[in-house]
Amino acid sequence: MTSAPAAKADPISQDGGAVSDAAAPLAAGSMRLQKSNGVWVTITPQMQRNAGVVIDTIRATNWSGVSSRDKDRLIVISLMTMAQESTFFTNSRTQMPDSNNDVGPFQQRSLVGWYADGRTQAENIRILNDIPYATRTFIEGHRVAISAPGAAGRVGYIIPGVFQKKNWRTDEMWKVAADVQVPAAKYRYYYEYWRPVVEEMVTLMEGRTPTTVGTVNVYTTAGDHTVNGRKWQTRCEPYSKTIDRCTAKIWSTQVSRVDGQFVQTNAWNFNNLTYLPSTRADWVGNPLATHGEFSSQGRDWKTSCADTWTGPDACRAFIRTTVIESYLDSSGNRRFRDTEKWVFNNVVHFSD
Structure with a gap:
């Protein structure tokens, strides 16, 4: 029975879990x-x-x-x-x-x-x-x-x-x-x-899908959903003549700076974009479906394709941005700070 903070992972992240770079190489079996x-x-x-x-x-x-x-x-x-x-x-x-x-x-x-x-x-x-x-x-x-x-x-x-x-x-x-x-x-x-x-x-x-998981895919099923207690909004629309794109938002707590102070508010926050399956030919020349780094409108991006997360038929893209992260100081107090990092933005799925 714990009466002190339960988070004991090392290093301590925003929520007590060990942090890893989403794009870093994976060790065998991980x-x-x-x-x-x-x-x-x-x-x-x-x-x-x-x-x-x-x-x-x-x-x-x-x-x-x-x-x-x-x-x-x-x-x-x-x-x-x-x-x-x-x-x-x-x-x-x-x-x-x-x-x-x-x-x-x-x-x-x-x-x-x-x-x-x-x-x-x-x-x-x-x-x-x-x-x-x-x-x-x-x-x-x-x-x-x-x-x-x-x-x-x-x-x-x-x-x-x-x-x-x-x-x-x-x-x-x-x-x-x-x-x-x-x-x-x-x-x-x-x-x-x-x-x-x-x-x-x-x-x-x-080798099974847990029964605790709902049948709704919150990333690609249009509508308002509540899955395992979390509220989602999913909206899908044409991205091009042959590609549809879904935007998923989640009701969550986000930290922002207001008048020099860090403030936590509950709101609908962007989670990610999902491009529904289409042929690879539809994506020729598009950096979101090409492995590597690129710049767009002054922002740095990188795309990873056919990795251990996406599998062979998808690419995911990250954007370099400044976010507010939470951490524990040496006294165990919760603090906030700005940090620059790669943030997951979207995934492209291929049908062939």
Whole structure:
């Protein structure tokens, strides 16, 4: 049970996740995925192996009244939480207690009388660093078995897990995670940033589309949508006689500078453009469909085609721009600063 900020990734980004350049070369076996706040993360083979242990643990455990569809949801909630708390348990600092004595993939308290039944904290650290045990405890909660000073409660008290949350099947998944982990209020929503990464990982690792994903494609289905609690506006129109283009906006928080102060506001914000499938001949000479860098109207652009993110039949383009990013200073306070970076703008899909 965390009472301090849950973000423990290194380095710390706007939302506590390890940042990677979306266009940087990938190591063998890694995948690069985008969080819902636009931050790109590299998912290493070790992260995938640890996520696989969580998936296998949930699939193999028989809980009364829990369906296969319920397990799909539990997998996503669990992986969102492990990603935020310990970067899929690859952050070495999470293997030893922090200032709150939290440890392991889900940052559970290691003191005697909490999430494990060891007689010493050292024994509990070993237990809580075991991914299957920590996963089941995150989901099932834990009944206190040892009386000790500073314990979570009397012997028999159940420290709440997912199953103790009445609406775990229907509440937004980030809310379920936050209700179990109890981070500081400003960090509660951070679990949601990991959801698209986790869902894509599950898709790739299990060879299926998770049932938590809606049938609407928010990037190419025109209309107003609510998918997994996020609101989207998608508008499609002709880009040329043979190419259609869709613009996706998302209701989100954006930071801007007003009278010299950084101000956070909720509004419809541009997410990306998607050019619907057309022939490569339609794109001859267009830099958005040609690998390399170019300039347009005084702005620097670069296009990447047939990479590990797009696959063989697409190109994505980035624009060089100045954005306001959030970071934690040495005292743990949230700050903002201007930074220049490549920002994903659009993707072009080919039909041949």
